[in-house]
Amino acid sequence: MIDYKKAGHFSADEQKMYLWFRNAKDRFLMPLSCFLAKRRIKPDMLSLSGLLMMPFFVYFFSYNPWIAFFFLILNLLFDGLDGSVARVLQTPSAKGEFTDKAVDYFCFAIVYLSFVYFGLLSPFWAAVLLLNYAVMQSLVIFGQMMDVKLFPILRPKLVIYLFFLIWLISGQNFFDPLLVLLSVYLFVSNYFIISKIRCSL
Numbered sequence: 191m192i193d194y195k196k197a198g199h200f201s202a203d204e205q206k207m208y209l210w211f212r213n214a215k216d217r218f219l220m221p222l223s224c225f226l227a228k229r230r231i232k233p234d235m236l237s238l239s240g241l242l243m244m245p246f247f248v249y250f251f252s253y254n255p256w257i258a259f260f261f262l263i264l265n266l267l268f269d270g271l272d273g274s275v276a277r278v279l280q281t282p283s284a285k286g287e288f289t290d291k292a293v294d295y296f297c298f299a300i301v302y303l304s305f306v307y308f309g310l311l312s313p314f315w316a317a318v319l320l321l322n323y324a325v326m327q328s329l330v331i332f333g334q335m336m337d338v339k340l341f342p343i344l345r346p347k348l349v350i351y352l353f354f355l356i357w358l359i360s361g362q363n364f365f366d367p368l369l370v371l372l373s374v375y376l377f378v379s380n381y382f383i384i385s386k387i388r389c390s391l
Contacts, residue, residue, distance in 0.1 A: 215270055215274065216273075216274045216277060219270060219271060219274045220274070220278075222271065223271060223274040223275050223277075223278045224278055226271065226275050227275050227278040227279050231275060232275075233272040233273065233275050233276040233279075233281070233286050233289075233290070234272070234286065234289055236268045236271045236272040236275060237268065237269070237272045237289050237290050237293045238293070239268045240264070240265045240266075240267075240268030240269050240272070240293060240297060241265075241293050241296065241297060243261045243262070243264045243265040243268070243297075244261075244265065244297055244300045244301075246258075246261040247261040247262055247265070247300070247301065247304065248300065248304050251304055251308055252308065255358055256358060259354065259355065259358055262301065262351065262354075265297055266351075269290070269293070269294055269297070272286075272290050273286075273287075273290060298347050301350075301351075302316065302320070302350070305350075305354070305365070310354075310357065310363060310365050311365050311366070311369060312365075312366050312369065315366055315369035315370060315373065316369060318369070318373045319346065319369050319372050319373045319376070322372075322373050322376035322377050322380060323346060323376060325376075325380050326343060326376050326379060326380050326383070329380060329383045329384065329387065330343070330383065332387065333383060333386070333387050336387060336390060336391075337390075338386055338387050338390045339386075340383060340386060341379075341382070343376075343379050344372075344375065346372050346376075349368070349372070350365075350368070353365055353368050
């Protein structure tokens with residue numbers, strides 16, 4: 191039986207940073223989280239509400255990317271609220287965490303593929319980054335299950351969202367250089383993760 195806490199997608203050091211960020215986020219969202227909790231809004235409902243923002247993101251992207259960005263912000267808000275509300279209600283669970291992560295990755299995939307479809311990302315470098323990211327996630331989970339101490343790794347999602355905002359404001363597309371840098375970074379990180387796992391066997 192796998193301990194879902196051990197088979198996480200964060201390394202031990204990343205867990206410390208994640209918990210610090212989560213606590214800061216919970217304090218910021220506390221008034222809204224308490225408001226929703228008092229009305230018995232369930233965390234899964236918030237996760238699915240975030241997912242419902244994605245069709246609007248895709249639809250409005252070709253008409254007005256700023257409106258699409260608004261729905262992306264709503265998606266991130268719902269993503270942040272589901273865990274906060276669960277902790278206010280004192281109902282965090284493995285099922286809830288699974289739903290949260292599954293929706294989170296699915297939404298990121300929709301945004302990422304939308305960027306490729308609308309020409310913001312080079313399909314080749316987008317595929318290279320996605321492959322390296324998938325390998326990295328698998329290695330981190332495997333390393334956690336093997337009790338291997340891993341180093342913190344930069345996750346590309348929020349960085350890509352930030353460069354989307356830069357594109358909206360400036361009109362300059364820096365995505366391809368970003369994808370190259372992130373791909374190289376993840377490739378090197380994967381090499382060192384594999385080395386640490388091999389040394390532990």
